[in-house]
Amino acid sequence: MAESKKRISRDERRIIIERQLLAAAERLMADGASFTELSVERLAREAGISRATFYIYFEDKGHLLRQLTGQAFADFTDAANNWWTVVDRHDPADTESSVRGIIAAFREHQHLMNAVGEMASYTPGVADTLRALMDSVITEVEGVIDAGKAAGIIRSDLPSHATATALSWMVERTCSQVIPAGDPDYDEDLARAMTEIVWSTLYCTPLTGRPSQ
Incomplete structure (x- = not known):
């Protein structure tokens, strides 16, 4: 049961982080940046997460x-x-x-x-x-x-x-x-x-x- 709760919590956390990164990426692109130019570090900083946290959930x-x-x-x-x-x-x-x-x-x-x-x-x-x-x-x-x-x-x-x-x-x-x-x-x-x-x-x-x- 504990394992199931942990898995659900992680999935929910991923969704929250995805939404934060979506908003961050769209703000930066609205300001003129292209997605290909955006570094992981800049995206993470704009989303209010660490670079390490980014790589917990995303490969690249x-x-x-x-x-x-x-x-x-x-x-x-x-x-x-x-x-x-x-x-x-x-x-x-x-x-x-x-x-x-x-x-x-x-x-x-x-x-x-x-x-x-x-x-x-x-x-x-x-x-x-x-x-x-x-x-x-x-x-x-x-x-x-x-x-x-x-x-x-x-x-x-x-x-x-x-x-x-x-x-x-x-x-x-x-x-x-x-x-x-x-x-x-x-x-x-x-x-x-x-x-x-x-x-x-x-x-x-x-x-x-x-x-x-």
Whole structure:
């Protein structure tokens, strides 16, 4: 029992440290530093931990980046759950709420996601992590589509996996490419446009012209 408690405590401690390092890395990158330039010592100091503590939990910066990417994706999927868990309500407001939440999370983590995109092009481990996280999202969306089909809400003629893949990557690529260069005021239009695409694809019911929420 004591061993189990110790293991749980260590896992919880890792999560806390990951969050501290995520916030630290994003502050430093927001100030103009690139992730590749950041030393372990600087990251640890900014996060309020020792260099030795860093190496207790992470092998190197590449390992850290993979873990931080998982933390960011957890925030994206938390936002998506606003729709995934209530798809049976067939309410466009749920879809729009999720899209807005995803955009907000991407904006919060834009510097991290820029680093992930850059390093994924030449670091196999980072690329594999990104692909695995996206595959997990696609599986969730595919389940939502299948559940909607079974309930007679979502179009039965849609190929579930292909549709989930296209929509998931559409959201990820749009956010990754548009948000870093875009003004936050543009997020409103972006949210409505992506909601329109998702809703029209799944339900074939245009939303254009409905009152703003």
